[in-house]
Amino acid sequence: MCGIRKTVFIHEQHVPVALEWDTSDVNCLHVLATDLAKRPIGTARLLQDGYIGRMAVLKEWRRMGVGKSLLQRLLIEAKKQQMRKVIIHAQSHAVGFYIGFGFQIVGKEFIDANILHIKMTLQL
Numbered sequence: 311m312c313g314i315r316k317t318v319f320i321h322e323q324h325v326p327v328a329l330e331w332d333t334s335d336v337n338c339l340h341v342l343a344t345d346l347a348k349r350p351i352g353t354a355r356l357l358q359d360g361y362i363g364r365m366a367v368l369k370e371w372r373r374m375g376v377g378k379s380l381l382q383r384l385l386i387e388a389k390k391q392q393m394r395k396v397i398i399h400a401q402s403h404a405v406g407f408y409i410g411f412g413f414q415i416v417g418k419e420f421i422d423a424n425i426l427h428i429k430m431t432l433q434l
């Protein structure tokens with residue numbers, strides 16, 4: 311999980327190290343996708359307040375359904391925990407990915423870690 315986030319967010323997207331790791335990592339639910347050799351290729355997390363985040367798939371594995379599997383798994387968990395909605399601060403380039411799941415845009419774009427984001431929610 312840490313290796314993927316380091317590769318994708320810190321190296322590829324230049325997110326400052328200090329912003330990548332936070333205390334939420336300790337008590338949230340992490341999901342990890344692996345290849346057939348059990349090497350990690352994607353990760354995401356669900357916070358107890360319904361925020362989904364840190365969705366990351368290694369570049370060479372994108373557009374193959376890995377992100378979809380990760381998000382589907384988190385939505386199942388959110389429903390199990392009887393959450394009524396989930397929220398994401400989506401990177402603007404990935405809005406279409408979340409719209410495919412029925413997420414709706416809330417509010418206006420903002421910048422976080424030098425990257426354009428927008429809040430999106432999905433009622434469960």
Ligand SMILES: CC(C)(COP(=O)(O)OP(=O)(O)OC[C@H]1O[C@@H](n2cnc3c(N)ncnc32)[C@H](O)[C@@H]1OP(=O)(O)O)[C@@H](O)C(=O)NCCC(=O)NCCS
Pocket residue numbers: 318364365366367368371372373374375376377378379399400401403404405406407410
């Ligand atoms: C965003 C990300 C997690 C998507 O993962 P992925 O494994 O490539 O996504 P999938 O292959 O499962 O795609 C699922 C669907 O979303 C679509 N999709 C994927 N990325 C998309 C994008 N950036 N914009 C619009 N649609 C997208 C796919 O075409 C696919 O559609 P389909 O079901 O109709 O075929 C991945 O691109 C990534 O890790 N990016 C870098 C990190 C990042 O920006 N994370 C997002 C933080 S909010």
